[in-house]
Amino acid sequence: MVTETAALAEARRLAASVPDPELPMLTIADLGILRDVSVSGRRVVVSLTPTYSGCPALAEMRRDVAARLTAAGFADVEVRTVLSPPWSTDLISADGRRKLAEAGLAPPRSRGINPGGRPPGTPRTTTADPVPLTLFATGPPVACPRCGSADTLVTASFSGTACKDLRRCRACSEPFEHVKEV
Amino acid sequence: MGFDTAYEAMSEEADAGHRWAFGTGFTDPLAGVDTSLPAGIDGGDLAAYCLMLGDDALVFSHRLQQWLARAPELEEETALANIALDLLGQARLLLTRAGAADGSGRTEDDYAFCRAEREFRNVRLTEITDDDFAGLIARLFVLSTWRLALLARLRESADPVLAAVAAIGVRELAYHRDYAAQWVVRLGDGTDYSRARMAAGLETVAPLVAELFEPTAVERRLAAAGVGVDPAQLRPEFDAVLARVLAEATVDMPDVPALRGLPGGSSSQAGAVGQAGRDGVHTEAMGYLLAELQSVARALPGATW
Numbered sequence: 125m126v127t128e129t130a131a132l133a134e135a136r137r138l139a140a141s142v143p144d145p146e147l148p149m150l151t152i153a154d155l156g157i158l159r160d161v162s163v164s165g166r167r168v169v170v171s172l173t174p175t176y177s178g179c180p181a182l183a184e185m186r187r188d189v190a191a192r193l194t195a196a197g198f199a200d201v202e203v204r205t206v207l208s209p210p211w212s213t214d215l216i217s218a219d220g221r222r223k224l225a226e227a228g229l230a231p232p233r234s235r236g237i238n239p240g241g242r243p244p245g246t247p248r249t250t251t252a253d254p255v256p257l258t259l260f261a262t263g264p265p266v267a268c269p270r271c272g273s274a275d276t277l278v279t280a281s282f283s284g285t286a287c288k289d290l291r292r293c294r295a296c297s298e299p300f301e302h303v304k305e306v
Numbered sequence: 307m308g309f310d311t312a313y314e315a316m317s318e319e320a321d322a323g324h325r326w327a328f329g330t331g332f333t334d335p336l337a338g339v340d341t342s343l344p345a346g347i348d349g350g351d352l353a354a355y356c357l358m359l360g361d362d363a364l365v366f367s368h369r370l371q372q373w374l375a376r377a378p379e380l381e382e383e384t385a386l387a388n389i390a391l392d393l394l395g396q397a398r399l400l401l402t403r404a405g406a407a408d409g410s411g412r413t414e415d416d417y418a419f420c421r422a423e424r425e426f427r428n429v430r431l432t433e434i435t436d437d438d439f440a441g442l443i444a445r446l447f448v449l450s451t452w453r454l455a456l457l458a459r460l461r462e463s464a465d466p467v468l469a470a471v472a473a474i475g476v477r478e479l480a481y482h483r484d485y486a487a488q489w490v491v492r493l494g495d496g497t498d499y500s501r502a503r504m505a506a507g508l509e510t511v512a513p514l515v516a517e518l519f520e521p522t523a524v525e526r527r528l529a530a531a532g533v534g535v536d537p538a539q540l541r542p543e544f545d546a547v548l549a550r551v552l553a554e555a556t557v558d559m560p561d562v563p564a565l566r567g568l569p570g571g572s573s574s575q576a577g578a579v580g581q582a583g584r585d586g587v588h589t590e591a592m593g594y595l596l597a598e599l600q601s602v603a604r605a606l607p608g609a610t611w
Contacts, residue, residue, distance in 0.1 A: 171338070177474050178395025183333060204338025207470035210477070280381035281485050286388035286478070290381070306477040 131198075132163040138196055139170050142188045146181045146285050147303075149227045152189075156215025157182075159206045167200040168193050173211045175306075176286050213305050230269045230276075230291070230302035266302050268293035276300075335398045335414070341406035341467055347533055352465060353408035354427070354524045355534050357417065358584055359456075360400030361428035364418060365592075366449060367393035368599050369432070370442075378439055385485055389446070392478040399471045407465075419603035423593055424586040430565070431514040433583070433592045437507070440493050440500070444507030447486035451547045452518050454479040455540040464532040487551045494555025501557065509560050516564035519544075522584045 139161050140153035152158045152172065160171040170189050174182050186203045193201045213232035216224075221231035265274035273295030280290040288301045343349050370390035377383035398414050405412035431449060436442040457479060460472035493504040519537045521529070528534030548559060567582035581587045602609070 174335075174395075174474065176392055176395060176478060177399060177471070178391040178393070180391070186333065202338065205336060207336075207339055208466065208473065210470065210473045280385065281481065281488070282381075282385035282388040284384065286392055286481075304481065 128163055128165075132161065134196065135163050135168045135170075135193060135198065136161045138192045139189050142185055142192060144181055145184045146179075146287075147224070147229075149223045150216075150220050152185055154217050154220030154223060156217065156220070157185075157211055163198075166198055167202070168198045169202045169204060171204045171206045173206045175211050179286070211306075213303060216303075224303060225269045228269050228300055229288070230266050230300060232303045232305045233263055233266065235305050263305070266291060268296060268298065269300055270298050271296040334402060335395075336402045336406065336467070339467060339470075341403065343407060344464060344466070347465055347531065348527070349407045349409060351524050351528055352468070352533060353404040353410075355528050356400045356404035356407060356468065358427040358522075358525075360397045360404060360417070361426050362432050362449075362453065363393040363400065364397035365426065365428040365595065366432040367391075367397060368595060369434075369436070370446075373436075373442065382439070386442075389482050389485070392475075392482070396471065396475045396478070399474075403467050403471065406467075415603070419600050423588055423596055426586060426588065426592065426596070427584055428588075429514070429517050429583040430567075430589050430592075431511065431518065431583075433588060433595055434510070434514070435591050437510065438503055440503035441507040441510055443486055443489040443493065444504065444511045446482065447490050447551070448511050448515060448518075448548075450479050450482040450486055452537075452540060452544055454483050455543045455547075456535055456537065459535045459539070462532075463534070468533070483547075490551055490557075491555040494552070494557040504555065505557050508557060509562070512560045512562045513565035515559075517567075517579045517582045517584075520579050520582075520584075525584075 140151055140158055142152045144150050144152060144155055147155070155175070157173050157175060158170070159173050160169075162169045170193070172182065172186065172189070182205075189203050190201045212235060214235050216232065224231045266276050267274050268276050268291075271293060273293055275294040276291050277294065278289055279292050279299065282288075283290040283301050287303055287306075289304050290299060291302050292299045343352070367390045370386050370393070373386045374383060377386055397418075401414040401417040404417065405414070431445060434445070436445065454476060457472040457475045461469050461476065463469040463472065490504065493500040495501070496504075519541050521536045521538055525534050525536060529536035529539075552558060564578050566578075567580045567585070567587040570580045
């Protein structure tokens with residue numbers, strides 16, 4: 125029989141290849157929202173985690189995952205939502221960050237979040253300010269994805285989607301989008 | 307699979323069984339999530355609480371959506387649309403959680419489109435109309451500061467679904483609050499005219515602030531059980547954030563009496579406000595809002611096309 129190991133590898137490959145419709149240069153694996161793939165016989169369960177509560181791309185990605193697996197002959201495909209631990213831009217892979225930069229989008233800065241979530245019993249330290257008010261605190265600079273200059277400024281804190289802001293580089297004068305840290 | 311056009315994605319073949327009247331391709335936002343009730347949590351109370359927080363998000367999201375094509379600049383329009391979308395997402399998760407928690411199996415659509423005004427549990431500040439952009443900014447600043455403080459604490463809820471929904475929402479609200487705070491400062495510490503508009507916006511908002519911190523009986527019980535948060539506990543953080551930002555904006559929150567609802571009596575709200583949004587007692591604006599929000603679902607129940 126075709127082993128379950130081979131079927132699992134195939135299911136993983138197919139699920140991981142689904143692009144994000146709003147950031148089409150990234151797959152859901154690059155983005156870090158593909159949490160798990162499991163195979164039992166001809167049944168596949170894929171777990172995805174939402175990025176933002178209202179992100180309309182998630183429904184599209186769920187359908188795309190199901191369609192690709194069904195087309196490849198998996199008879200019974202379930203796509204589950206996993207809410208916890210929440211997704212963070214820290215989960216975007218190194219490859220994903222490179223692809224963002226190549227597409228002219230500044231990748232998110234690291235938030236230093238443990239991708240596995242906080243160890244049990246550890247107190248939270250960020251209750252008051254998950255992202256501080258930028259009026260009073262600014263993070264490290266966001267480098268221009270075109271010329272690399274760190275001399276950039278925010279021109280709009282929400283861009284075409286909630287996950288990006290719009291910036292301008294003062295060195296090369298070009299506008300660019302930046303994936304916001306969450 | 308990917309679609310060649312938006313129309314193809316909306317077609318019934320591509321999306322059998324979904325009702326476009328309520329949005330295309332919406333699936334249960336908690337699909338595959340374990341929504342069983344943890345031991346010791348009262349399902350009725352949890353559902354009531356999720357409706358309060360879900361209705362806040364749904365109703366304010368609708369008001370924000372009404373700003374589309376009315377915002378002063380394209381950048382503000384996209385910001386308001388994105389904030390509205392975040393809140394709508396939070397509402398969908400919370401309303402779906404409510405239907406699972408009380409065992410009724412009601413869906414997000416049942417709650418959003420098939421309830422009457424008195425059954426909505428949002429605080430009244432979410433439902434009022436805005437006189438101008440500064441008025442909206444005052445409301446967004448107050449509501450996002452309050453909701454961020456609330457959801458930050460809810461991340462420790464004994465209900466794992468509520469805790470997870472809060473953990474996602476907190477990051478969104480941090481950006482909403484930041485956006486609003488920057489505009490409060492820009493308008494308040496701006497020209498004489500923008501400053502006057504910002505002050506007027508705060509004056510409109512101020513009488514509805516006390517209500518945000520008055521706990522209902524449900525909130526008291528759930529706070530004691532480690533499931534919910536007593537909103538009275540949010541006041542110090544709220545006041546501290548407002549003080550920092552308003553000082554920068556060189557404007558003050560007016561000290562005005564709270565807008566009272568109906569007399570307390572048997573109400574769960576025995577404080578200065580009486581029965582208000584959390585009891586289903588709303589302002590005149592709410593009926594108009596629901597008439598629009600529910601118009602398609604009321605005119606064409608279960609419609610598909």
